[in-house]
Amino acid sequence: MRAKALLLIDLQNDFCPGGSLAVPGGDEVIEVANRMQQHFDVIVATQDWHPADHGAFAANHEGKNPGEFIDLHGLEQILWPVHGVRDTPGADFVKELDTSKLTHVIRKGTDPQVDSYSAFYDNGHRKSTGLSDFLRQQGVHDVYILGLATDYCVKYSALDARREGFSTYVIEDGCRAVELKAGDAQAAIEEMRHSGVAIIHSGQIGL
Numbered sequence: 649m650r651a652k653a654l655l656l657i658d659l660q661n662d663f664c665p666g667g668s669l670a671v672p673g674g675d676e677v678i679e680v681a682n683r684m685q686q687h688f689d690v691i692v693a694t695q696d697w698h699p700a701d702h703g704a705f706a707a708n709h710e711g712k713n714p715g716e717f718i719d720l721h722g723l724e725q726i727l728w729p730v731h732g733v734r735d736t737p738g739a740d741f742v743k744e745l746d747t748s749k750l751t752h753v754i755r756k757g758t759d760p761q762v763d764s765y766s767a768f769y770d771n772g773h774r775k776s777t778g779l780s781d782f783l784r785q786q787g788v789h790d791v792y793i794l795g796l797a798t799d800y801c802v803k804y805s806a807l808d809a810r811r812e813g814f815s816t817y818v819i820e821d822g823c824r825a826v827e828l829k830a831g832d833a834q835a836a837i838e839e840m841r842h843s844g845v846a847i848i849h850s851g852q853i854g855l
Contacts, residue, residue, distance in 0.1 A: 754767050
């Protein structure tokens with residue numbers, strides 16, 4: 649029996665309407681996330697869990713604004729508004745998310761010197777979150793991903809899942825994009841497809 653895991657990416661207050669880094673329509677994916685959980689035995693949720701002094705925050709660089717790029721310890725880093733700060737309401741899961749079935753929670757972005765979009769690694773692939781080992785211990789071969797945002801944390805999680813050897817599926821109607829530039833979402837979808845990620849609809853699950 650091939651075990652399947654559902655990854656719920658960053659369904660946090662700061663990424664939903666009213667949050668400091670709100671993804672347009674971000675709250676619309678919660679219904680999909682809750683509906684999908686019945687089809688999976690292994691359900692992992694991720695949280696951005698940044699220290700307040702994180703290097704990816706524009707506020708921590710004098711004269712810099714969100715959307716600008718810097719070199720952050722050898723990696724190109726886009727600067728963001730302050731978001732997902734550990735132990736703050738913005739980092740909490742949105743209250744509408746059913747967390748009763750969660751198997752495991754991955755907290756990422758905890759190192760102030762490197763950002764972490766992926767559920768599996770930091771952006772420099774310098775340190776693992778331990779998710780791959782956890783999934784293998786659960787007998788997981790197939791990874792299904794939804795959440796926020798298509799063009800950042802979903803994309804990098806899906807690419808790393810493929811790199812780690814998992815059959816990987818992104819539930820497109822369960823994702824929304826930041827779209828800093830028009831077309832970013834579609835470009836992310838095409839990059840994932842090109843890397844062997846299957847792009848599917850929630851209606852295809854459980855058939």
